[in-house]
Amino acid sequence: MATTETHSPNPAGTQVVVASSRFKTLISNQQFILLIVWILMVIGFSLINHIFFSVGVAENILLDWAPLVLIAVGELIVIISGGIDLSVGAIVGFTGVISAFAMRSLYEGSLAEQPYLVLAIGVLVCVIVGLLVGLINSLLINYAKLVPFIATLVTLGACSGMALVFTKGAPVMGGPREAIALSPAWIGPFSRPVLIVVVIVLILWAFVHKARFGRYTFAIGSNSFAARAAGINVKRHVTKVYMLSGLMAGLAGFFFYLRLGSGAPTSGLGNELDAIAAVVIGGAALTGGVGRVSGTVLGALILTTVTSGLIISGVDPQWKRVVVAALIAIAATLQALRKTEGGAS
Amino acid sequence: MSGEVLYEVRNLTKRYGAVVALDDASMKLHAGEIVGLVGDNGAGKSTLVKCLSGAHLPTSGEILLDGMERNWHSPHDAIQAGVETLYQDSGLAPHLSVSANVFLGRELVKPGILGKMGFLSQKQMDVQAHHDLEEVGIAVPASGRSVSQLSGGQRQAVAIGRAVAWASKVIILDEPTNHLGARQAGEVLNVMLEAKAKGLGVIFISHTLPHVLQVTDRVVVLRLGKVVKDAPTSEFDAESLLGTITGLKVD
Numbered sequence: 155m156a157t158t159e160t161h162s163p164n165p166a167g168t169q170v171v172v173a174s175s176r177f178k179t180l181i182s183n184q185q186f187i188l189l190i191v192w193i194l195m196v197i198g199f200s201l202i203n204h205i206f207f208s209v210g211v212a213e214n215i216l217l218d219w220a221p222l223v224l225i226a227v228g229e230l231i232v233i234i235s236g237g238i239d240l241s242v243g244a245i246v247g248f249t250g251v252i253s254a255f256a257m258r259s260l261y262e263g264s265l266a267e268q269p270y271l272v273l274a275i276g277v278l279v280c281v282i283v284g285l286l287v288g289l290i291n292s293l294l295i296n297y298a299k300l301v302p303f304i305a306t307l308v309t310l311g312a313c314s315g316m317a318l319v320f321t322k323g324a325p326v327m328g329g330p331r332e333a334i335a336l337s338p339a340w341i342g343p344f345s346r347p348v349l350i351v352v353v354i355v356l357i358l359w360a361f362v363h364k365a366r367f368g369r370y371t372f373a374i375g376s377n378s379f380a381a382r383a384a385g386i387n388v389k390r391h392v393t394k395v396y397m398l399s400g401l402m403a404g405l406a407g408f409f410f411y412l413r414l415g416s417g418a419p420t421s422g423l424g425n426e427l428d429a430i431a432a433v434v435i436g437g438a439a440l441t442g443g444v445g446r447v448s449g450t451v452l453g454a455l456i457l458t459t460v461t462s463g464l465i466i467s468g469v470d471p472q473w474k475r476v477v478v479a480a481l482i483a484i485a486a487t488l489q490a491l492r493k494t495e496g497g498a499s
Numbered sequence: 500m501s502g503e504v505l506y507e508v509r510n511l512t513k514r515y516g517a518v519v520a521l522d523d524a525s526m527k528l529h530a531g532e533i534v535g536l537v538g539d540n541g542a543g544k545s546t547l548v549k550c551l552s553g554a555h556l557p558t559s560g561e562i563l564l565d566g567m568e569r570n571w572h573s574p575h576d577a578i579q580a581g582v583e584t585l586y587q588d589s590g591l592a593p594h595l596s597v598s599a600n601v602f603l604g605r606e607l608v609k610p611g612i613l614g615k616m617g618f619l620s621q622k623q624m625d626v627q628a629h630h631d632l633e634e635v636g637i638a639v640p641a642s643g644r645s646v647s648q649l650s651g652g653q654r655q656a657v658a659i660g661r662a663v664a665w666a667s668k669v670i671i672l673d674e675p676t677n678h679l680g681a682r683q684a685g686e687v688l689n690v691m692l693e694a695k696a697k698g699l700g701v702i703f704i705s706h707t708l709p710h711v712l713q714v715t716d717r718v719v720v721l722r723l724g725k726v727v728k729d730a731p732t733s734e735f736d737a738e739s740l741l742g743t744i745t746g747l748k749v750d
Contacts, residue, residue, distance in 0.1 A: 366606050366617035369595075373603055376592035383554060383590055384604035385575035443594035 184437035184488065188452035191481075192459060199463035206466045212343035217413060218458040220351040221246070221406035223451055225425055226432040227358050228402030230450045233433050234362070235395045236375035236442025237295070237302035242403040242429055244313035245287050246422025249407035251317045253279040254326035254417025261330050269330030276329070277408050284404020287313060288397035295396070296389045310426070317419035325416040334415040347412055354405070359447040371395060375442025431478055432457055435485045456481065504566070505530045505700040506551070506582070506669050511560030513546050520546040521557070522724035528669065528700040533691055535711040535732065536704045537744055538721035544704050545587070547721065548673050551702065552584035553577035564668065578604070581668035585658045585675055587704075593647040597640050598628035601661045631664040632656060635690055651678030659690055670694055671702045676710055688714045708740055722746055 200207035225242040232239040257276040265272050287309055294305035340346050362368035370391050373381040382388045403422070410421040434440070435456060436449030457478060465471045506528040513521040521543045528534050538544050549555040550562065553571030562569050564580055571577045574584070584590075591600050602624045608614035625642040632639045640653045649657070655678055662670050672691070676684040684707075691701050691714055705711050711718060711732075718735060720728040720743045728743050735743070 360618070361616075364618055364621075366608065366619060369599060369603075369606060369619065373592045373595055373599075376594035377589065379586075379589050380592045380600075381603070383552070383574045383584065383586055385573075385578045386604050387573070387575065443592070 184485070185446060185448045185452060187488070188436065188449060188456065192452060192456050195456065195459050195463060199459070199467060202463075202467045206463060209339065209343045211462060211466065213339045213345070215455075215458050215462050216343055216348045217337065217345065218461065219454055220348045221409040221413075221422075222425065222428055222432060222458060223355055223454040224351055224402045224406040224409065225399075225422075226429040226436075226450050226454045227355055227447055228399035229426070229429040230433045230436070230438055230445050230447065231358075231362060231371055231395055232302070232399045233430075233438050233440060234368075234375045234442060234445045235371045235392060236378065237392070237395070238306065238430070238440070239291065239396065239399045240303065240306040240426050241287060241291060241309040241313060242399060242406075243422040243425035243427075244310040244317070245284055245400055245403035246407040246410060246425055247419050248287070248313035248317045249280040249283045249404040250411045250417035250421055251321055251326055251419050252283050252417075253277075253408060254329055254411060255320070257329035258326060262328060269332040272330050273333060276411065277405075280404040280408040280411075281401055282404075284400040284402070284407070285397050286400070287403075288400025289393065291400065292393040292396040296392060314419070314423070321417075321419045323419060325414065325418040327416040329411075329416070331415070333412050337413050347409055351405075351409070355447065355451060362447050367394070372443055375444075377443075428457060428478075429454075431482055435481050437485065437489065439489060453485075503530060504528070505532075505564070506702075507561075507563040508547075508551065509561040509563070511547070511550060511557050511562070513543075513550060513555065514558045519724055521550065523560075524721070524724070524726045526719050526726060526729060528702060530668075530700055531695055531698045532717065533695050533701040533703055533715045535715035535718040536702055536721065537706075537708070537711055537718060537740070539744055541723075542721040542744075543724040544721055545673070546724075548584065548586075548671055548702075548704060551577075551669075551671055552582065552586075554584075575604070578665070581666060582671070583662040583666035583669070584671040585662045585673060587673040587677065590658045590661075591646050591654060594645060596643050596645055597632070597649070597657055598625045598642040600646055600657055601628040601631060601664065603661075605665065628660075632660040635660040635663055636686060652680065652683045655679055655683075655687070659687060663690060663694060666694070666699055669700045669702070671704075673704045674706065675703070676705060676707055684710065708737055712737060712740065720744055 196207070205211065225246065229239055229242060253276040256279045257272050260272045260275060261269065291306050291309055294300045294308060295302055336347055337345050341349070362371065370381065370386050373386060374388055374391060378388055407422065411417050414421065432453035433445065433450050436446065436453035438445030438449065460477050461471060461474045464473055504527050509525050511521055511524045512519065524543065524547060526534070536544055536547065546555065550557045553574040553576050556572065562571065564582065569580065592603065595603070607620045607624050609618045609620050628642045629639065635656060639656065640649050646654060646657065655675060659675055662672065675687050679687060688710060691703060694701050703711065703715060712735060715732045718730060718732050718740065719726055722744065
């Protein structure tokens, strides 16, 4: 009897193991799950209101998605390195405002006849200011030895405060009118700026997952002592990571400027939390060393799809926060499950 | 059987605030020699290792490689000069793959402009890492697996494989036989003997005194940050070595 009991459950037991390992592979492929979730969302919202399934709505979702994915991918890289960047939303508003001031004075002055040159200078201002704030973050972290949370909380306060002080809270207008003309869709639902964002994200994907830059970022987030012991200049790399995050936020600042035709000190407000949400939903771990650009891209897409979908379904869009909270909880639970199952990303 | 002096520290002192972790320590390592570095917890072994590997800058004293004075400002400097270190328990990035760890900081890149931008030649690294670990011959894991999925012995094999593959002068091994069974520990000791036969200098830090007595040529004993004994291994047996470490036996 003892023998039959020990032998007979074996085949069944093996099947259970196989099934559970398949389940494990499936839940460990977070991008696949996210894609399914997103498709289900699109189907669901389209069934509730068929207007949802249209180029116009897709265009709007992409216009929301593009600036979010810019800061979210920057945030992802910081989080993979084991840090956090709370300043990105403030950088969006700050760079938008500074660049709007610069563009206005050029457009009202010597470059009145060259709106596109003015806009190009506007991009450059956003990029430079974003890089500078990122540099300040990294100096606070590397040399003042502040933890990233505090360092970037400091620059968050400084940037959002200065944006409000310089503008007295009002949007900065008076730049080239051509700005707004760039935002409507160009190919399908894609506007020119959105397509540029797609290209930027693809380039970052390559550098994060196929190049030395990403390898060092993962190594530092995984074990910064080991990274340093292997000869990696950790401080220099951390500087690059925060400067890149600032740069991405600066580009998002310019994206908002194009969309609004002005630099608003309040644009980007709270965006750091949306970015972190997109990163977490995308499967990255706040403890560092784990994350995929594709996951973050889908995470940002899901967030913006939820917002549009709720509005079109006639639901109070404030429910978005609750839905996002639920998504974060699910994503984090899946990750905890994977960890206890002994798997690594 | 030992060659010329390869690596040397003279009057090395390291203070952390008021704490003197290393007090006027001196030692020599010859080419083709294994030196055992032993001492109780807090004797200064890890501090000395960190100074030797470039992780810490000593407060005072000299470090000489090939007779030239060196100031390691980071582990990178020491690695570039051919000094490899295996750190106790903390030398690998667990989220990275085996080959990514073996090549960490020395990644192979694609040819041409892509390589200049830092794009990695992952396949080449996977193959080479597997080859390097096979040379070492301990519990070779697949190159693509993440280190967090490996057993303690496999992790140690990766760390040792990396150190042996890259060292051109000196290998410093801090507790390399930790987490290993008797057979695997024996293989690690063989790896050290092979490195010695190739003319490298090996510094072996261990609490497992039989291992130290088995493979080393000389033993340096640290106690409370000072070198209290530096003698050929043949002068010790297990009992006298333990006595010297604990300070219960005075000579």
